Amino acid sequence: MPHIRSAAPMAFSATRVRASASRLFSHLNSHSYLQSGHYRSQASNYVSSRFPRTSSKYSYQHRLRKLRTRKTPGSFPSASGTSSTTSPHLSPPSKEWIIGKIKYLLFSRHSFVVGAILALPLGTSAYTYYMEKARQNKLCSAFAKGAVPDVPKDEDLMARAKVSEQILSLLHNPHTDFQYSMIVGNHGTGKTTLVRRIAHQLSGVIYVDMQHGDSSDEAFGQAFSQALRWSPRIGSSLQMLLTRMRMVNGLGDSDSRPLYRQVFEEFWIQARVFKRNNGHLPVLIIDNLNRLAWENPKLLAILQDIAKDGADERLFEVVFVESEGLTPIQMQGRATYCRLGRIAEVEDLTYKEAVEFLCNKKAFSPSDAEEIYALVGGRPYYLQLIVSDISRGLSFEGLISNLDLRYFEVDSNKLSVTAVRHKLLTDVGLKFAAAKNSEEAAFRGPALHLVRKILQDGHIGWNDFFRMVPDAALGVRLLLLNVFSSAPRSDGISFSSKLTEAVVRQYVEQTDREAAAKSKWW
Numbered sequence: 001m002p003h004i005r006s007a008a009p010m011a012f013s014a015t016r017v018r019a020s021a022s023r024l025f026s027h028l029n030s031h032s033y034l035q036s037g038h039y040r041s042q043a044s045n046y047v048s049s050r051f052p053r054t055s056s057k058y059s060y061q062h063r064l065r066k067l068r069t070r071k072t073p074g075s076f077p078s079a080s081g082t083s084s085t086t087s088p089h090l091s092p093p094s095k096e097w098i099i100g101k102i103k104y105l106l107f108s109r110h111s112f113v114v115g116a117i118l119a120l121p122l123g124t125s126a127y128t129y130y131m132e133k134a135r136q137n138k139l140c141s142a143f144a145k146g147a148v149p150d151v152p153k154d155e156d157l158m159a160r161a162k163v164s165e166q167i168l169s170l171l172h173n174p175h176t177d178f179q180y181s182m183i184v185g186n187h188g189t190g191k192t193t194l195v196r197r198i199a200h201q202l203s204g205v206i207y208v209d210m211q212h213g214d215s216s217d218e219a220f221g222q223a224f225s226q227a228l229r230w231s232p233r234i235g236s237s238l239q240m241l242l243t244r245m246r247m248v249n250g251l252g253d254s255d256s257r258p259l260y261r262q263v264f265e266e267f268w269i270q271a272r273v274f275k276r277n278n279g280h281l282p283v284l285i286i287d288n289l290n291r292l293a294w295e296n297p298k299l300l301a302i303l304q305d306i307a308k309d310g311a312d313e314r315l316f317e318v319v320f321v322e323s324e325g326l327t328p329i330q331m332q333g334r335a336t337y338c339r340l341g342r343i344a345e346v347e348d349l350t351y352k353e354a355v356e357f358l359c360n361k362k363a364f365s366p367s368d369a370e371e372i373y374a375l376v377g378g379r380p381y382y383l384q385l386i387v388s389d390i391s392r393g394l395s396f397e398g399l400i401s402n403l404d405l406r407y408f409e410v411d412s413n414k415l416s417v418t419a420v421r422h423k424l425l426t427d428v429g430l431k432f433a434a435a436k437n438s439e440e441a442a443f444r445g446p447a448l449h450l451v452r453k454i455l456q457d458g459h460i461g462w463n464d465f466f467r468m469v470p471d472a473a474l475g476v477r478l479l480l481l482n483v484f485s486s487a488p489r490s491d492g493i494s495f496s497s498k499l500t501e502a503v504v505r506q507y508v509e510q511t512d513r514e515a516a517a518k519s520k521w522w
Helices: 007-030 037-050 095-106 111-145 161-172 191-199 217-228 237-244 259-278 290-295 297-312 326-332 335-339 351-361 366-376 380-391 419-438 440-444 446-457 462-468 472-480 498-521
Strands: 180-184 205-209 283-287 317-322 340-345
Touching: 111 217, 111 259, 161 180, 161 191, 161 340, 180 191, 180 297, 191 205, 191 283, 191 317, 205 217, 217 259, 259 297, 290 297, 290 326, 297 317, 297 326, 297 335, 317 326, 335 340, 351 366, 351 380, 366 380, 366 498, 446 462, 446 498
Parallel strands: 180 317, 180 340, 205 283, 283 317
Antiparallel strands: none
16 A cells, blocks of 8 residues: 655645745845846746745746846835835946946956056046146246346446336236227337336236248247247047047147137137236237238238227237337228327437436447437437447547448448448438339439428428328338338328438438539530
8 A cells, every 4th residue: 555645744845845945045146146137037937936926026026127226126216215116216326336346347357458448538638637737827927927028137228217107107007998009119219128128027918029021920820829828728648549540520620720819819818817816907019010011911900900809898908019100000091090099109319318328328428429419319229339339449530420321322242431330321221222222213203302391391291291292102112111200190200210311311412413413414
C-alpha cells in the first residue's frame, strides 16, 4: 500500500518554500549587480509565477521598473512632496549619485581618457577667462594712468604760461555740453610738445598720433590700438581647433570690420566705465590731424562724426590737434563743425618770451637774441635749430648775413654756404619753390596779387582770398603747401612764419625787377 503523506506536512512545506523564495528575492534585491531592471524583473516574475499572491505589489512591478527613482518600489513623489503610488514622477539624479559616477570613471582603466575629456573644456575656459581678465586690466590701466608719451625734461622747454594754462583747462575740464575741442597752430610752434607735457600728467587721456607718410584707416587703427593697449578678444583653444577642423562654423571667426571701428567700440565701453568711476569725461587726443586733410579726407570726416557722437552722449571729449591751413577749412565745410567748442591757438613766442629763452636758458647776449628774433621771429622750431648749430661750435658772427633768402632759386644739392642756412630754409624755401614751380601761371596771376596784399596789410580776409583766388582747387593747393596760415574763427589768412614772409618778399621783389627789365627792353 503506497505511503500517503498527510496534508499538514504538505501545507507546511509549501509555506516554507514560499518564505524561502521571499527571502531569496529580498537577498537578490539588495545586491548592486541586481539593481538593473532586467534582473529585478526576472526575479519578480519568477516568484510571481511560481507563488502567486493576492497582493498588488507584484502586479505592476515589471511595468514600472524602468521608472523607479531609487525610492521604495511602488512609492513615487507627488506634486505635494509626499509619497504616492498613483502618479509616478522622475526626479533628477542627486549630487551624490553624480559624484559616485565620476569617481567610478576616474578610477577605471579608462580614467586617463575620461580625465582628458573633462580637463579640456575646463582648461580652455580657465585660459580664456584669464586672458580676457588681463585684457580688461590693460584697458582700464590705460584710462586710469593715461596713455600719453612723455617729453624731455623742462631744461630745454620754453616757458609758455598762457597757452599752457589754456591747454590744461581744455584737457582737465572737458566740456559736457555736446562739443568737441581743437588745438591749432602752425608747424614748429610746439603744439605736440605742449600737449604731451601737460596731458602726460593727467588720467583718463588717450593720445593718438597720426603717423607721417601713412594716413590709411589701418595705420590709424594700429596707432589707436597701441595707445589704448587694445588687443582682440581671445576665443578658447577648443573653439579655434574645431573651427580649423571645419567641425563647426562661426566660432573663432575674425571681426571683418575695420580695426579702428573695433577699437572705438571698446573705447566707448571703457569711457562709460571711467565716467561712472571718476565722475568726469575721458579725453581722446588725435594729433597731427592735418595729415588726413589731403591723403584721407574720408577718415577725417568719420573722426569728426565720432567726436560729435561722443559729445552728444556726454561720454567722452575729442580734442583735435592740427596745423593751420587746409584742415580747418575742410572741417568747416561739414555740419558737425557747429559742435566745435573751445579752441586753443598755439602761436609763436612773443618777443619777450623768445629773448628770455635765448638769454636765460641758452646764455645768449641780449643783442644776439634780438638779432636771432629779427631773423626767424618767435617760431620755437627755428630758434632750436639756431641754438643747436651754434652750440656745436658754429660761430655766430656772420650767421645772419650768410642766410641767403633766395634759397628757392638755388638747387639744394649744390648749396654750399652754411649748414644753418640749409636747415632754416629747407621747410620754407623748398615749399615755396614747389608752389612757384607747380603753379607758375597762378603765381604770375591772382596769387601774386594775394601775396602783395598780405605783405602790405599783414593779413587778408577770407572774402578777399576767395575773390583773388576764384579757383577753389588752386586755393586748396596753396593752403596745403603751408605757405599761408589760417586758424579757425580767425579773420583771415597770413604767412605761416616770418621766414616764409621773407622768402615771399624776395620773390615779389625779384618778379618786379624782372618785369621792369622786360618792359625796359621792349
